Amino acid sequence: MGDRPLIYGGLCLFVALVTFPVWKGVAAQSSTKGPEVKAVVDKKQCVAPRAYMREAHMELLVAWRDGKVRRQERHYTARDGTVYNVSLTGTCLTQCHGSKEKFCDSCHEYAGVSAPNCWGCHTSPPAEPAKMAAAAAGEMR
Amino acid sequence: MAALVAVPLLASAAGVGKGILLVGIPYAAFAIFLGGLCWRVVGWARSPVPFRIPTTCGQQTSLPWIKSAPLDNPSTGLGAVGRMALEVLLFRSLFRNNRAEIYDQRYVFGDSKWLWLGALAFHWSLLVILLRHLRLFVQPVPAFVLFMGKVDSFFQIGAPALYLSNVVVLCALAYLLLRRLWDLRLRYISQFSDYFALLLLLGTALTGVLMRYGTRVDVVAVKRLAIGLATFQPVVPDGVGIVFLIHLLMVSALAAYFPFSKLVHMGGVFLSPTRNLANNSRMKRHVNPWNYPVKTHTYAEWEEEFRDKLLMAEIPLDEAKHD
Numbered sequence: 001m002g003d004r005p006l007i008y009g010g011l012c013l014f015v016a017l018v019t020f021p022v023w024k025g026v027a028a029q030s031s032t033k034g035p036e037v038k039a040v041v042d043k044k045q046c047v048a049p050r051a052y053m054r055e056a057h058m059e060l061l062v063a064w065r066d067g068k069v070r071r072q073e074r075h076y077t078a079r080d081g082t083v084y085n086v087s088l089t090g091t092c093l094t095q096c097h098g099s100k101e102k103f104c105d106s107c108h109e110y111a112g113v114s115a116p117n118c119w120g121c122h123t124s125p126p127a128e129p130a131k132m133a134a135a136a137a138g139e140m141r
Numbered sequence: 142m143a144a145l146v147a148v149p150l151l152a153s154a155a156g157v158g159k160g161i162l163l164v165g166i167p168y169a170a171f172a173i174f175l176g177g178l179c180w181r182v183v184g185w186a187r188s189p190v191p192f193r194i195p196t197t198c199g200q201q202t203s204l205p206w207i208k209s210a211p212l213d214n215p216s217t218g219l220g221a222v223g224r225m226a227l228e229v230l231l232f233r234s235l236f237r238n239n240r241a242e243i244y245d246q247r248y249v250f251g252d253s254k255w256l257w258l259g260a261l262a263f264h265w266s267l268l269v270i271l272l273r274h275l276r277l278f279v280q281p282v283p284a285f286v287l288f289m290g291k292v293d294s295f296f297q298i299g300a301p302a303l304y305l306s307n308v309v310v311l312c313a314l315a316y317l318l319l320r321r322l323w324d325l326r327l328r329y330i331s332q333f334s335d336y337f338a339l340l341l342l343l344g345t346a347l348t349g350v351l352m353r354y355g356t357r358v359d360v361v362a363v364k365r366l367a368i369g370l371a372t373f374q375p376v377v378p379d380g381v382g383i384v385f386l387i388h389l390l391m392v393s394a395l396a397a398y399f400p401f402s403k404l405v406h407m408g409g410v411f412l413s414p415t416r417n418l419a420n421n422s423r424m425k426r427h428v429n430p431w432n433y434p435v436k437t438h439t440y441a442e443w444e445e446e447f448r449d450k451l452l453m454a455e456i457p458l459d460e461a462k463h464d
Contacts, residue, residue: 007186010411011179012184018175021278025372030280032369032376034361051380058300110285111360112276116300 035106040098088122100124164375170393177400185412191429193422196415221419262315266306275369314343348388
């Protein structure tokens with residue numbers, strides 16, 4: 001009876017919370033355009049079909065990691081017979097996709113996907129090969 | 142020639158069909174959800190609750206030297222708020238659940254916390270999952286959503302990382318369904334609507350889990366669709382896949398079914414007068430506001446009416462008038 005203002009207030013609060021994406025999106029003028037990603041190098045073919053890579057690249061990368069680290073599988077033969085060197089920094093980023101910031105992050109940030117610990121080990125943007133060799137040589141000594 | 146006509150026609154029909162499935166049905170379902178829920182809550186708000194009718198689950202506040210239960214039998218508004226908070230956040234009434242069984246011809250009566258645990262696990266993980274979905278509806282993704290996702294995938298099992306809430310919600314739903322099937326007494330009182338709600342939720346959760354860990358989905362395409370829906374500029378992206386479609390349609394069915402089913406306890410739990418009222422009937426007089434003026438005839442009036450007759454019969458009078 002006397003609680004009607006309270007009830008209607010609570011209902012309004014609920015509706016406002018549920019429609020948060022609506023008024024937030026309208027206020028921020030969110031566009032329905034997805035992020036634009038572009039490989040740095042104009043290659044037609046990735047190691048697997050584009051649709052597969054878009055949805056399941058993490059599966060492939062985890063398989064690469066496990067194969068290389070645990071079973072010393074350093075080469076990956078694509079379905080079309082091309083052999084790739086198994087390396088996120090060396091092959092994926094250096095040869096085609098540029099850097100994490102330019103390629104990976106655009107979609108990952110858009111969709112709110114925190115990359116699983118890839119970048120705890122891998123570097124991006126790829127260090128120059130000469131410097132890497134020098135660094136490796138420095139460590140050797 | 143026929144193919145030349147038929148192919149674009151089929152394609153446009155498929156486009157329209159996709160538009161209905163991905164845009165039309167979700168909009169309709171969400172409109173029904175919001176409209177229906179408001180209609181239900183307004184209906185409850187308009188229902189008269191003239192008196193205090195709380196269920197009492199503890200000692201009422203009375204004399205100062207009698208210990209009262211301020212949360213289980215609140216006498217103040219603040220106590221009622223506390224009681225509601227316990228109910229809504231921690232399901233206190235389910236915690237009191239108990240169970241009687243006959244073991245070896247003995248009647249055994251004891252606590253049964255499993256329902257409480259299952260319900261609590263299900264509802265809280267559902268809330269976490271719903272909030273996590275904001276990452277698909279809001280751009281840029283709010284920080285608390287990202288934080289929740291990080292905590293939820295704390296153990297970083299696999300890629301994409303396993304969300305603990307997904308495991309919990311599936312286990313809890315499976316338990317809540319199995320207990321209905323397993324327990325004969327419970328199965329006897331279970332209705333279609335009980336199973337329907339559970340199976341819809343289970344189906345939604347399963348397709349969601351399947352998309353994340355199994356068949357995969359193009360998350361960017363899904364987010365474009367979600368933002369398009371949220372900002373009223375719907376787009377129908379390619380390549381969202383059949384599992385996503387099932388997921389979306391199940392959620393839509395759940396949303397549209399929500400206000401007219403037992404699921405509406407989400408709103409109803411706040412408005413149950415047996416729980417949200419302070420038990421202060423002995424401290425405060427609650428007068429029914431639509432009491433009409435009752436015609437009364439008091440003893441004094443009656444005595445006045447028959448005074449001479451009473452006097453003649455020598456019946457003693459309350460109000461002696463000496464004339």
